[in-house]
Structure formats: C-alpha cells, structure tokens
Amino acid sequence: MIGLGATWFALSHGTAFSAITIGAWTAWPKTGTLDIDPYARAGIARSGALPVSLGDGVAFLSRHDNAGIVLDGRCDAIISGITPQARYWTITLYDTDGRFVTNSLNRHGFTSHEIARKSDGSFEIVVAPRARPGNWLPTSGIERYVLVLRLYDTPVGVATRTGREVPMPAVMQRGCS
Amino acid sequence: MIRWLLWLLGGVLLGGIVHLSTVLYLPRTATQDAYSRLTPITTVNTVVTLPSSSMPTATLPFMDPAFATAVCRYDLSLSSLKLTTPISPAYTSVSFYTRHGLAYYAINDRAAGRRIIELELMTPAQHNQLPEEEDITAADRLIIESPTSTGLIVIRTMVTETGQLPTVLEILSQAKCQLQQQQSSK
Numbered sequence: 001m002i003g004l005g006a007t008w009f010a011l012s013h014g015t016a017f018s019a020i021t022i023g024a025w026t027a028w029p030k031t032g033t034l035d036i037d038p039y040a041r042a043g044i045a046r047s048g049a050l051p052v053s054l055g056d057g058v059a060f061l062s063r064h065d066n067a068g069i070v071l072d073g074r075c076d077a078i079i080s081g082i083t084p085q086a087r088y089w090t091i092t093l094y095d096t097d098g099r100f101v102t103n104s105l106n107r108h109g110f111t112s113h114e115i116a117r118k119s120d121g122s123f124e125i126v127v128a129p130r131a132r133p134g135n136w137l138p139t140s141g142i143e144r145y146v147l148v149l150r151l152y153d154t155p156v157g158v159a160t161r162t163g164r165e166v167p168m169p170a171v172m173q174r175g176c177s
Numbered sequence: 178m179i180r181w182l183l184w185l186l187g188g189v190l191l192g193g194i195v196h197l198s199t200v201l202y203l204p205r206t207a208t209q210d211a212y213s214r215l216t217p218i219t220t221v222n223t224v225v226t227l228p229s230s231s232m233p234t235a236t237l238p239f240m241d242p243a244f245a246t247a248v249c250r251y252d253l254s255l256s257s258l259k260l261t262t263p264i265s266p267a268y269t270s271v272s273f274y275t276r277h278g279l280a281y282y283a284i285n286d287r288a289a290g291r292r293i294i295e296l297e298l299m300t301p302a303q304h305n306q307l308p309e310e311e312d313i314t315a316a317d318r319l320i321i322e323s324p325t326s327t328g329l330i331v332i333r334t335m336v337t338e339t340g341q342l343p344t345v346l347e348i349l350s351q352a353k354c355q356l357q358q359q360q361s362s363k
Contacts, residue, residue: 003192003193003194003195003196003197003198003199004195004196004199005192006192006193006196007195007196007199007200007203024320031280032280032283033280033281034279034280034281034324036246036279038200038201039200041204041277041279042200042201042203042204042207044210044211044278045203045204045207045210045277045278045281046203046207046210047209047238047239048207048209048210048211048213048214048238048278049211049237049238049239049278050211050237050274050278050329050331051274051278051280052272052279052280052321053270053272053273053280053283054272054283054287055270055272055279055280055282055283055284055285056270056272056279056280056333057270057282059239070259087268087287088267088268090242090243090337092241092242092243094238094239097238098238098239099238100242108242109241109242109243111243111335111337113267113337113338114337114338131209148239148241150241152268152270152285152335153268153285153287174356
C-alpha cells in the first residue's frame with residue numbers, strides 16, 4: 001500500500017529530477033530528451049502528454065505565484081516582466097489535468113506575437129475570473145489552474161543555471177473576488 | 178516493541194520495492210498514453226492533421242493552443258520512412274517520439290535551413306543495411322534513427338494570428354510520410 005501510494009503521489013504531483021526553477025516557474029528540460037528520468041517517463045505515459053522536445057523548446061510550469069501561494073482561479077494574478085531569449089514564446093492556462101478552460105472569448109493563452117507590450121518591451125497579463133482591460137487571460141473562476149510558458153528556438157536548456165541571464169516574468173496574486 | 182519496529186521496517190522496505198517497480202513498469206502498461214490516444218484518429222504511416230487544439234476536448238493534454246498540429250503515427254517494421262513537410266512563414270518544428278512518448282529528436286525550420294523539411298526515419302538495423310556509398314554520396318540526406326519500430330512524428334506550426342489558420346492548415350496538408358518500399362527489398 002505504501003509503495004502504490006507513493007507511486008500515485010509521485011506521478012500525480014509531477015515529480016521529476018533535474019528541474020530548473022526560476023521564480024514561480026519550473027522546467028524539466030531533460031524530460032524532452034531520451035535522458036528523461038523514470039518518474040517523468042511514467043508521468044507522461046500516464047497523462048498522455050507529449051513533452052516539448054528539447055530541440056524544439058522548453059516548457060516552464062507554474063502552480064504558484066512568486067510568494068509561493070497556490071494559483072487560485074477566483075483571484076486576480078498578474079504576470080509581468082520579460083521572457084528569456086527565444087524566437088517565439090507562448091503562455092497558456094490549463095486546469096490541473098492539462099485541459100483548456102472554457103471561456104466566452106475562447107482565449108487560452110497569449111503568444112509573443114499578439115501580446116500588447118509597454119514601451120520598454122515588457123508585458124503584463126492579468127489572469128482573472130472577470131474581464132479586465134489589457135491582456136486578460138480568463139480563468140472562468142476554476143479553483144486551481146496551472147500556467148505554462150513555452151520558449152521555442154531558445155538557448156535556454158539543460159545547461160541553464162538560474163540567475164540573472166534568464167529573466168522570467170513575475171507572477172503575483174492580489175485580491176480575490 | 179522491537180518486533181513492531183521490525184514489522185514496520187519490513188513494510189516500508191516492501192513498499193519501497195513496490196513503488197520503484199511500479200514506476201519502472203508503468204510506461205509499458207499505460208493505456209492512455211499519447212500513442213494510444215492518437216491510434217483511433219490516425220492511420221498508420223500517414224500524416225493526419227489533429228482537430229484544433231483550442232477545443233476543451235483536445236485529444237492530448239497540455240497542447241499549445243497557438244499551434245496547429247499534424248501527426249504521423251509510424252510503423253517501420255516493413256521499411257524505412259520518408260517525411261517531407263513544407264514550412265510555414267512563422268515557426269515549424271518536427272518532433273519525434275518513441276512508442277511510449279519519449280522525445281528523441283526535433284528539428285525546426287531554421288535548423289533545416291530550407292523551404293522544406295525532408296528527413297528519413299529508420300531503425301538502427303535499417304540504417305546499417307544502407308549501402309555504404311549511398312550513405313556517403315548523399316551528405317545532405319538527413320537520416321534519423323528511431324529507437325523503437327513504432328512511434329509518433331509530430332509536426333507543429335505556429336498560428337501567429339487567427340486569420341493565418343487556413344494557410345497553416347494548407348501547409349500541414351502537404352506534409353507527407355511515406356514508406357520507402359524499395360529499400361525493404363534489399
């Protein structure tokens with residue numbers, strides 16, 4: 001029982017080794033290679049996801065904000081700042097099983113192409129249950145969600161160290177409705 | 178007291194063994210992995226464009242909604258395979274996955290450096306059977322070795338704005354994966 005319980009826990013909580021954590025974001029670049037660890041390997045087989053191949057890009061996942069508070073779809077969260085060097089990037093919101101959240105705008109994320117930026121090149125996305133001006137990413141008020149920032153054609157990878165050379169956008173939650 | 182502790186220790190050890198063996202064994206028994214999910218909607222050795230990933234009923238979890246995706250579910254047991262795909266103006270990548278969803282190779286439009294991405298996929302045994310002079314003369318041939326005889330090739334093209342979707346789908350519809358029958362006879 002302990003063994004099966006530990007397996008279930010490890011796989012449903014996305015345990016994997018050799019993670020890169022920068023602020024609220026965590027990536028497992030080795031999951032996109034044949035060097036994948038057994039936990040991540042079992043995890044993708046169970047979920048049916050196809051990980052982003054390292055030759056394609058890197059996916060950073062966030063379940064909590066920079067203060068460590070779990071992301072809650074009934075609250076407003078601000079994603080602001082700049083992203084590491086990449087030809088394209090996308091930010092997507094999923095429920096905890098990796099499905100899109102239904103909303104009237106049919107919006108599930110932003111791409112580096114379509115996002116409205118400030119004059120200094122930084123951007124701000126408001127993740128909120130109700131409509132907001134600017135770059136609004138609707139949560140439809142679900143309790144838990146995850147954000148995935150994908151960098152395509154990027155130097156960020158297995159050799160990346162956390163630090164100043166990899167600037168990631170900050171995630172901050174504020175008032176809940 | 179000691180006896181209870183020994184029982185507890187034994188239980189934890191047994192649990193550890195069960196845990197490790199289930200983690201290692203699970204990929205072989207998974208019935209909902211990407212390959213199994215794609216099997217009903219794809220034909221073997223044919224490129225099939227997946228339904229728009231921005232629907233809530235997406236086939237696979239954690240798909241990027243900014244991309245249009247086509248899949249070639251391959252089976253190399255008869256012969257090697259040739260994949261050709263035109264590239265889109267924005268971003269196109271081709272990723273290769275084993276039967277159990279492990280990514281073993283990927284190339285993007287810039288790395289390919291041409292208007293078209295052209296690759297040959299074969300098992301290590303098929304690669305060894307290639308006549309040597311053929312291997313040398315065709316230096317611009319890109320040959321990928323698949324660790325498993327079945328797997329998935331995933332072609333992703335970015336849709337930078339909604340109006341581009343028809344163009345991108347048209348490009349994906351021109352992608353082909355074909356068995357190279359003549360080589361199987363050798």
